[in-house]
Amino acid sequence: MTEHEAKDFSRRRFLWGTAAGAATTAVTGGVLIGGAHADADASDSGHVTTADSYPFHGAHQAGILTPAPGGKQPFSCLAAFDVTGASKADLIALMKTLTERARYLTSGGAPADLGVGQPPADSDVLGPDVPADGLTVTLGVGASLFDDRFGLTAHKPAKLKPMTIFPNDSPEAAWMHGDLSLQLCANHPDTIHHAIRDLAKHTRGAMQPRWKIEGYNSPPRPSGTPRNLLGFKDGTANPTGGLASDLVWSAAGEPAWAQGGTYQVIRLIRMLVEFWDRVSISEQENMFGRRRDSGAPLDGNNENDNPNFAADPQGNVIPLTSHIRLANPRTAQTSDQRLIRRSYNYDLGLDQNGDIQAGHIFLAYNQDLERQFETVQKRLVGEPLIDYVQPFGGGYFYVLPGVANASDWYASKLLA
Numbered sequence: 112m113t114e115h116e117a118k119d120f121s122r123r124r125f126l127w128g129t130a131a132g133a134a135t136t137a138v139t140g141g142v143l144i145g146g147a148h149a150d151a152d153a154s155d156s157g158h159v160t161t162a163d164s165y166p167f168h169g170a171h172q173a174g175i176l177t178p179a180p181g182g183k184q185p186f187s188c189l190a191a192f193d194v195t196g197a198s199k200a201d202l203i204a205l206m207k208t209l210t211e212r213a214r215y216l217t218s219g220g221a222p223a224d225l226g227v228g229q230p231p232a233d234s235d236v237l238g239p240d241v242p243a244d245g246l247t248v249t250l251g252v253g254a255s256l257f258d259d260r261f262g263l264t265a266h267k268p269a270k271l272k273p274m275t276i277f278p279n280d281s282p283e284a285a286w287m288h289g290d291l292s293l294q295l296c297a298n299h300p301d302t303i304h305h306a307i308r309d310l311a312k313h314t315r316g317a318m319q320p321r322w323k324i325e326g327y328n329s330p331p332r333p334s335g336t337p338r339n340l341l342g343f344k345d346g347t348a349n350p351t352g353g354l355a356s357d358l359v360w361s362a363a364g365e366p367a368w369a370q371g372g373t374y375q376v377i378r379l380i381r382m383l384v385e386f387w388d389r390v391s392i393s394e395q396e397n398m399f400g401r402r403r404d405s406g407a408p409l410d411g412n413n414e415n416d417n418p419n420f421a422a423d424p425q426g427n428v429i430p431l432t433s434h435i436r437l438a439n440p441r442t443a444q445t446s447d448q449r450l451i452r453r454s455y456n457y458d459l460g461l462d463q464n465g466d467i468q469a470g471h472i473f474l475a476y477n478q479d480l481e482r483q484f485e486t487v488q489k490r491l492v493g494e495p496l497i498d499y500v501q502p503f504g505g506g507y508f509y510v511l512p513g514v515a516n517a518s519d520w521y522a523s524k525l526l527a
């Protein structure tokens with residue numbers, strides 16, 4: 112038994128013993144072009160269509176403030192890669208290839224016909240005409256890219272570093288970090304498969320996959336924000352509009368090349384669903400501070416009601432240790448600590464004990480890792496929810512500025 116498995120086992124033994132008692136312009140990076148118009152292809156997982164497409168060019172990459180979870184882009188893939196090229200010229204070639212493929216895949220079209228004597232230009236997984244299908248490709252760089260291999264050390268984004276290991280983490284090296292992160296989001300799972308396969312094929316020999324995980328989100332059931340695998344609506348209190356932009360895009364102090372980018376936090380968090388399902392609804396609700404059925408805060412009636420913590424200083428209605436109270440105390444002093452979340456569920460099947468190996472791909476964007484994500488994460492360290500979740504992977508990445516136009520390419524201002 113590994114150390115991780117032993118920890119898992121002892122936690123389970125403990126829990127088994129206790130659970131029974133207890134719309135703008137392209138510049139905003141990702142506004143729908145195709146729209147959610149009626150389409151014969153509309154699926155029951157929200158009004159998503161293969162005709163949907165998001166602008167590829169702009170000051171920011173799409174996939175960050177792009178309207179998602181809640182109907183659009185219910186499928187995703189998060190993957191990390193290590194660059195295998197030895198020189199800056201190799202890295203430039205890789206960035207140009209990634210740009211060219213992402214530009215094509217996100218707009219769709221017919222692949223070249225190379226004739227029956229050649230390997231095909233496309234896998235045909237999506238048929239002869241590749242649909243855009245709401246695909247966004249979001250590329251980030253990890254701190255390791257700024258080591259001494261490519262002469263980039265002096266140009267590292269100001270706050271970029273390897274992901275911090277927090278007190279309740281169970282880190283698994285095979286699921287962590289990477290020189291590059293790729294986030295793909297789309298309307299159907301085969302579009303995700305097609306895109307990652309195409310990107311891997313065209314970059315073979317230039318970057319090596321390190322880890323990869325697929326995600327999905329539910330349609331609103333019965334309404335409002337989709338639910339996570341603990342059964343709670345997840346994503347309700349996300350900042351939107353101008354506030355979201357202010358909290359996300361690069362701040363003063365970042366190198367000039369990095370303007371328009373943002374810090375991406377990926378946390379792969381297993382949920383111990385077998386134990387969670389043995390916890391009473393009232394205990395579950397106290398852990399989050401929200402109702403399980405409606406998503407309303409415990410002092411409100413509707414999902415979008417704002418909790419009033421100031422009126423409940425002792426935590427008699429919404430416990431002081433509840434997730435929402437710790438994550439966002441809603442005070443003047445903590446307002447600049449808010450972040451943008453864009454999380455997905457994952458399901459990796461069963462572990463060796465036959466337990467469901469599923470959980471949460473926590474995705475967050477912020478302009479300052481320490482002021483925002485890390486401050487919030489540190490407040491969550493002692494929350495009751497930690498007995499039911501187990502962070503094991505992910506990383507910190509800097510999402511590159513957007514590709515400005517048809518002749519631009521990812522990281523051009525860093526590498527040119």
Ligand SMILES: C=CC1=C(C)c2cc3[nH]c(cc4nc(cc5[nH]c(cc1n2)c(C)c5CCC(=O)O)C(CCC(=O)O)=C4C)c(C)c3C=C
Nearest residue numbers: 343344345346347348380399435438439471473487488500
């Ligand atoms: C460090 C940041 C956060 C981590 C890690 C995190 C993990 C995590 N969250 C849920 C489920 C929910 N989170 C909700 C709200 C919420 N969570 C964070 C931050 C982290 N969560 C924030 C900032 C907020 C918003 C708080 C607010 O402004 O009120 C909710 C409530 C509904 C919602 O607003 O989305 C749920 C449910 C899980 C399951 C999880 C790890 C597995």
Ligand SMILES: [Fe+2]
Nearest residue numbers: 434435438452
């Ligand atoms: Fe949360």
